[in-house]
Amino acid sequence: MAFTRATGKHRAPSRLTRRSAQVVGLAALATTGVVGSLASPALAADTEAAQVADTGLIQAVALDATLAxxxxxxxxxxxxxAEAIxxxxxxAxxxxxxxxxxxxxxxxxERKAEARAKEVREEKARAARAAERARLNAFHLPVAGSHVTTGYRSGGSLWSSGSHSGVDFLAPxxxxxxxxxxxTVVEAGWGGAYGNNIVLRMTDGTYTQxxxxxxxxxxxxxSVSSGQQIGLSGSTGNSTGPHLHFEVRSTPDYxxxxxxVGYLRLHGLSV
Structure with a gap:
C-alpha cells in the first residue's frame, strides 16, 4: 500500500519557504552586528541565502547614508x-x-521753519506797531509849509492881556x-476873541488851541491823530486878517x- 503526505497544517514547509525565513533572520541579525557568530550550519552552506543577506545589509547602510x-x-x-528671514x-x-x-x-x-516764520511775523507786527506809534507820536506844523508871523509874548494893544499868548501862523x-x-477834542465852537476855535487835550497831557x-x-x-485835518483857517473873532492863532497850555484854561515854538521844537519840528 502506498503512503501519501498529509495535507493541511501538518504539511512540512518547502525548501523555498525555509530559505526565505533564513534570509529574513540573517538580515535582522546583520543590523545588530552578530551575523557571523550566530549563523547556523545550514545557512553557511546555503550560498544563495548568504548572497541575499549580504545584499540586504548593503541596502540598509545605503539607505541610512541617504537619509542622513x-x-x-x-x-x-x-x-x-531662517538667515534670509x-x-x-x-x-525692514x-x-x-x-x-x-x-x-x-x-x-x-518744519518746526524750525514755522518758528522762524512766526518770528518774522512778530517782527513785522512789532515794526508796524512801532511805525504806527511813531506816526501817532510824530508832530506836524498846524499849517503845512507855513511859518510864524507873530511870535509868542509879543506886546501890543491888540491883546487884552498886553501880550500875545500864542503864535500866529501864515494861513490864507x-x-x-x-x-x-x-x-482828544475838549472844545470845538465859538471862543469869543478866538472866534471859531478848537482845543485838544494831547496824549502827553498838554493842551493845544x-x-x-x-x-x-x-x-x-x-479822538484825532497827528496830522489829521480838524478845520480851515479864517479870520473869525478878534482878528485883523486871515491867519491861524496857535497856543499851547498846561491846562485847558486861559x-x-x-x-x-519851544513845544513844537521839543517834538522834533523845525519852526
Whole structure:
C-alpha cells in the first residue's frame, strides 16, 4: 500500500519557504552586528541565502547614508531660510528706522521753519506797531509849509492881556489846519476873541488851541491823530486878517500858556 503526505497544517514547509525565513533572520541579525557568530550550519552552506543577506545589509547602510544627507540638506535649507528671514527683518527694521529718522528730521525742519516764520511775523507786527506809534507820536506844523508871523509874548494893544499868548501862523483863508499831535477834542465852537476855535487835550497831557477858524471839522470827545485835518483857517473873532492863532497850555484854561515854538521844537519840528 502506498503512503501519501498529509495535507493541511501538518504539511512540512518547502525548501523555498525555509530559505526565505533564513534570509529574513540573517538580515535582522546583520543590523545588530552578530551575523557571523550566530549563523547556523545550514545557512553557511546555503550560498544563495548568504548572497541575499549580504545584499540586504548593503541596502540598509545605503539607505541610512541617504537619509542622513537628506536631513543635513533639509537642516541647511532651514538655516538658510531662517538667515534670509532674519536678514529681511533686519533690512525692514533699518528701512523703518531710516524712515522714522527722515520723518523726524522733516518735522524738525518744519518746526524750525514755522518758528522762524512766526518770528518774522512778530517782527513785522512789532515794526508796524512801532511805525504806527511813531506816526501817532510824530508832530506836524498846524499849517503845512507855513511859518510864524507873530511870535509868542509879543506886546501890543491888540491883546487884552498886553501880550500875545500864542503864535500866529501864515494861513490864507481856507487853509487846512491839522492837529499837531494825537489827542482828544475838549472844545470845538465859538471862543469869543478866538472866534471859531478848537482845543485838544494831547496824549502827553498838554493842551493845544487853534483859533480864528473859518470852519470846524471835529466835535467834542472825538479822538484825532497827528496830522489829521480838524478845520480851515479864517479870520473869525478878534482878528485883523486871515491867519491861524496857535497856543499851547498846561491846562485847558486861559492863562496857563506855554511857548508854542519851544513845544513844537521839543517834538522834533523845525519852526
Amino acid at each position: 544627507e537628506q536631513i543635513d540638506a533639509q537642516a541647511h535649507a532651514q538655516r538658510q531660510q 532674519a536678514a529681511a527683518k533686519a533690512e 527694521a533699518a528701512e523703518a528706522k531710516a524712515r522714522a529718522a527722515k520723518a523726524k528730521a522733516k518735522a524738525e525742519a 483863508s481856507g487853509s487846512s489846519v491839522v492837529a499837531v499831535g494825537a489827542g 487853534y483859533g480864528h477858524l473859518s470852519s470846524i471839522g471835529v466835535s467834542v470827545g472825538q 492863562g496857563s500858556d506855554m511857548d508854542p
